[in-house]
Amino acid sequence: MERALPIKVGVIGCGIGSFHLEGYAEEPRAKVIAIAGLEDRCQELANKFGVSRVYHDYRELLADPDVQAVSIAVPNYMHQEVTLAALRAGKDVLVEKPLAPTAAEGESMVAAAEETGRILMIAFNRRGRHDVELVKNEVEAGRLGRIYHARAFWMRRSGIPGLGSWFTTKSLAGGGPLIDLGVHVLDLALWIMGNPRPVAVSAATYAELGPRGKGQFFGSRFKVIEGAPYEVEDFATAMIRLDGGATLQLDASWAGYTSHTDEFGVSFMGDAGGAEIHVKDYAQIGTLRLFGEVGGMPAVTEPRLLPRHGHGWVIHRFIDAILNGKTESPSAEEGLDRVRLIEAIYRSAELGREIEI
Numbered sequence: 241m242e243r244a245l246p247i248k249v250g251v252i253g254c255g256i257g258s259f260h261l262e263g264y265a266e267e268p269r270a271k272v273i274a275i276a277g278l279e280d281r282c283q284e285l286a287n288k289f290g291v292s293r294v295y296h297d298y299r300e301l302l303a304d305p306d307v308q309a310v311s312i313a314v315p316n317y318m319h320q321e322v323t324l325a326a327l328r329a330g331k332d333v334l335v336e337k338p339l340a341p342t343a344a345e346g347e348s349m350v351a352a353a354e355e356t357g358r359i360l361m362i363a364f365n366r367r368g369r370h371d372v373e374l375v376k377n378e379v380e381a382g383r384l385g386r387i388y389h390a391r392a393f394w395m396r397r398s399g400i401p402g403l404g405s406w407f408t409t410k411s412l413a414g415g416g417p418l419i420d421l422g423v424h425v426l427d428l429a430l431w432i433m434g435n436p437r438p439v440a441v442s443a444a445t446y447a448e449l450g451p452r453g454k455g456q457f458f459g460s461r462f463k464v465i466e467g468a469p470y471e472v473e474d475f476a477t478a479m480i481r482l483d484g485g486a487t488l489q490l491d492a493s494w495a496g497y498t499s500h501t502d503e504f505g506v507s508f509m510g511d512a513g514g515a516e517i518h519v520k521d522y523a524q525i526g527t528l529r530l531f532g533e534v535g536g537m538p539a540v541t542e543p544r545l546l547p548r549h550g551h552g553w554v555i556h557r558f559i560d561a562i563l564n565g566k567t568e569s570p571s572a573e574e575g576l577d578r579v580r581l582i583e584a585i586y587r588s589a590e591l592g593r594e595i596e597i
């Protein structure tokens with residue numbers, strides 16, 4: 241059956257939910273008709289984006305029969321509860337990363353999408369970057385040859401998103417920078433490589449600055465909750481063995497004595513070429529270098545890049561999926577694979593040795 245356009249959308253959560261609102265504003269096939277969230281800023285966002293219905297609790301938004309699809313941008317510990325309720329209310333769902341704090345919760349979300357026949361996708365918005373698209377295309381065209389090693393990292397000098405908040409509470413977030421930031425670059429590396437299966441991991445985690453009350457994000461919307469414990473790592477490092485023999489080195493940190501405010505990237509070594517994406521302070525241009533040869537001499541190519549809105553890219557694919565009645569990548573299944581790998585990384589760190597997956 242032809243779907244009437246625009247698809248009517250609800251956005252749940254007014255933190256990163258604002259990026260979803262920006263993304264939908266670029267998508268003529270969808271219109272946000274409702275926002276839900278607990279703070280006054282939700283009304284401000286509604287005014288800014290011309291959204292007429294503002295709900296407090298997410299259940300009120302899900303009870304709105306006009307809402308056909310939702311973006312879920314609530315804390316990690318609520319992803320499962322809100323996703324299950326939305327799918328069962330007949331809504332298609334785009335949920336924020338990580339899929340859930342645990343793989344068990346993520347499995348129930350994937351199962352509910354199958355049972356209800358609704359779309360369930362995950363906001364891996366970094367895939368929408370232009371540098372990422374170019375590297376993905378180079379790898380798929382075989383121009384790097386066989387990739388035997390990749391590196392993924394996200395490092396912050398002082399970027400704990402709220403000392404003492406849900407972010408730093410293990411049961412609410414699922415972990416620290418590994419599940420918060422590492423999940424993005426893990427996803428980029430694995431997706432670009434064609435989703436090879438991880439077979440073993442050797443990892444370590446550290447909590448050095450957070451427990452001493454150091455490393456809070458400067459000048460951001462994230463608040464410090466005085467006296468609340470810091471329960472997660474502030475740095476994680478892992479060596480992951482992939483099916484087929486390639487290796488992936490991952491580092492993720494919210495806080496540490498490193499050089500820059502915020503930097504992330506992925507790089508690939510292939511037997512015919514290499515590629516390196518290195519992003520400082522969320523730069524969109526000047527971030528990609530490709531390594532090859534010209535006349536037998538080492539050569540570096542730095543393509544010109546265009547700025548992109550990552551959430552806009554994901555939302556475009558989400559609307560495609562709704563209209564085609566078929567889930568697109570980034571899918572909830574890929575989100576679940578990443579959480580399973582992250583759980584294995586934490587287990588290896590706890591045991592202090594390599595484990596098979």
Ligand SMILES: NC(=O)c1ccc[n+]([C@@H]2O[C@H](COP(=O)([O-])OP(=O)(O)OC[C@H]3O[C@@H](n4cnc5c(N)ncnc54)[C@H](O)[C@@H]3O)[C@@H](O)[C@H]2O)c1
Nearest residue numbers: 253254255256276277278279297298313314315316336337
């Ligand atoms: N893709 C990205 O780049 C990116 C960036 C930041 C955060 N995130 C993810 O987005 C999610 C939210 O993170 P955040 O930084 O926006 O957190 P936040 O704590 O700033 O915001 C959470 C929002 O959820 C709302 N909420 C909580 N309970 C609710 C309820 N019962 N009904 C309706 N709304 C409710 C709050 O009112 C708030 O607006 C997390 O999963 C996080 O990992 C993704």
